[in-house]
């Protein structure tokens with residue numbers, strides 16, 4: 084009888100210990116790592132992160148992307164922007180965040196001397212960069228489209244936008260804006276850390292275990308990388324002519340247009356990467372600097388007080404003082420810091 088009770092007691096003690104160990108494991112060693120790959124806004128999106136509700140956060144981020152698409156994708160006939168560009172003369176209602184984004188685009192246009200200009204859309208359309216049929220336009224076509232661009236007045240009021248004529252395109256800034264929205268969602272769900280890649284536009288969020296920093300590669304345009312940036316929580320956004328382009332008569336034409344010529348920017352740069360916690364700013368600035376070239380681009384970067392890595396067509400690298408960049412590819416050379 085006595086030994087039976089002892090056996091029962093021992094079993095109970097073991098059971099209790101077992102439960103405690105499992106509970107401790109869940110509390111201290113649980114990994115809620117989540118990874119997913121998606122395709123939206125004509126862009127490959129990868130989400131990686133650790134946090135109890137990472138799956139819910141990802142679901143909300145994908146919804147936010149759909150929302151941005153239905154508001155700001157000038158190429159989608161169902162979007163608000165399409166309505167503004169093609170249907171109504173009375174303008175469209177927008178929310179506060181959309182309004183702020185447009186004001187940022189306006190500020191970038193002024194400070195870049197027009198190198199960044201969301202009214203560039205008629206020229207983008209001529210080249211066919213927003214559709215399937217891409218071609219080199221004639222000089223006359225470009226001249227006419229540029230007249231429209233230069234005469235477009237974007238009227239931003241409180242939660243409202245209207246155009247006198249012309250069309251606008253937020254392709255140069257929208258992905259960075261998505262990064263900003265994603266950060267808010269990750270914060271809401273108390274995620275430990277995450278890396279979200281919107282077609283080469285990277286958002287790093289939170290802290291990895293052991294506080295190790297994030298290492299973000301900069302592309303060599305050919306499946307490899309030039310090197311990597313060591314960063315904390317921020318956005319790392321790159322513009323280059325190597326990703327979206329077409330070829331005609333042996334010549335490559337990419338999708339970042341210099342508004343002063345109407346032709347793809349050819350400022351001698353291979354890519355510009357901006358590091359800033361303001362994703363929309365980083366995105367707009369990377370496009371602007373790619374158009375402006377090294378010297379004027381660096382001036383603009385300094386004016387906004389953000390960090391950057393400029394890589395030119397001769398594999399020379401120019402970085403601001405605050406950027407921690409490590410070169411890994413042979414033949415590339417860091418020329419200066421700042």
Ligand code: ADP
Pocket residue numbers: 198199200201203207212252253254255256258284321322323326327338339340341342366369370374
């Ligand atoms: P990606 O979106 O491919 O990462 P960018 O951020 O540099 O690259 O944006 C390029 C897009 O921005 C183009 O597809 C076009 O929609 C738009 N764009 C092109 N040239 C300009 C310009 N000078 N100013 C503003 N937007 C531009």
Ligand code: MG
Pocket residue numbers: 254255256322365366367368369370
């Ligand atoms: Mg951009």
